[in-house]
Amino acid sequence: MKTRLTEVQNEGQEQEEEGKEVEEVKVEVTSTELERLKKELEEKTRLADEYLSRLKYLQADFENYKKMVAREKEMYETCAAEELIKRLLPIIDNFEIGIASAKQNEDESPFVEGIEIIYKDLTAVLGKEGLKPIKAVGAKFDSYLHEVTMTVIDDGLTEGTIVEELEKGYTLGSKVIRTAKVKVSKKAAPENLS
Numbered sequence: 001m002k003t004r005l006t007e008v009q010n011e012g013q014e015q016e017e018e019g020k021e022v023e024e025v026k027v028e029v030t031s032t033e034l035e036r037l038k039k040e041l042e043e044k045t046r047l048a049d050e051y052l053s054r055l056k057y058l059q060a061d062f063e064n065y066k067k068m069v070a071r072e073k074e075m076y077e078t079c080a081a082e083e084l085i086k087r088l089l090p091i092i093d094n095f096e097i098g099i100a101s102a103k104q105n106e107d108e109s110p111f112v113e114g115i116e117i118i119y120k121d122l123t124a125v126l127g128k129e130g131l132k133p134i135k136a137v138g139a140k141f142d143s144y145l146h147e148v149t150m151t152v153i154d155d156g157l158t159e160g161t162i163v164e165e166l167e168k169g170y171t172l173g174s175k176v177i178r179t180a181k182v183k184v185s186k187k188a189a190p191e192n193l194s
Contacts, residue, residue, distance in 0.1 A: 082172055085131055088122075089170065089178055095119040096168070134169035136162050136180045145169060145176060150183040157185040 029037075099119060102112040123131075134145045141148065141160040152163055162182045169180025 078173075081129055082175075082177060085126060085129065085170075085172060086177055088126065092119070092122065092126075093167070095122070130173045131177075132171050134171060134176070134180045136165040136169065136182050138162065141182070141184050145171075145179060146182045146184075147179040148184050149181045151186045152183055153188045154185040155188055159185060159187050161185045 095115065095118070099112070099116055102109075102115070136146065139146075139162050140158075141162055146162065146169065149166055150164075154161075154163065157163070161184065162180075163185050164183040165180055166183060167181035168178075169176065170178050
């Protein structure tokens with residue numbers, strides 16, 4: 001059985017404006033030809049959908065890749081900053097020793113004042129990077145934050161109270177990069193009453 005389709009061709013707006021007639025072309029298409037064209041259209045539509053799906057997966061994979069690269073870059077920068085800060089800690093210790101020594105000798109020269117300004121600026125810059133000193137003296141001993149180097153018998157304090165800080169400890173963000181070396185109180189051993 002033959003189906004007749006009519007196709008109208010428009011030859012542009014200029015022809016319409018000039019008043020020319022639009023030509024009609026009659027095309028005969030068999031039902032088998034129509035079925036073939038429908039199947040071909042369905043196949044092309046399926047392929048287009050498949051390609052679109054693949055494209056969406058590739059876009060998602062690429063977005064995940066970009067996020068992973070950004071996380072790795074941030075982690076690398078953090079590790080690099082941490083290593084630099086660890087190497088600066090002994091310099092900070094030396095500044096603190098020098099300033100304490102100058103104060104003990106009551107030296108208030110402009111040189112000492114300059115050293116104090118440099119120390120404050122350095123600790124401020126490192127503080128902005130997330131470096132914080134660990135609280136020690138008077139705090140309860142915490143093995144995550146503190147390292148016991150000495151103990152002292154003191155019945156007036158609660159056992160495990162930090163009496164003296166021998167070396168400052170620091171955290172960088174939430175990570176301990178150097179534990180505080182401390183002296184901790186302990187109770188006297190009870191005497192044997194035999």
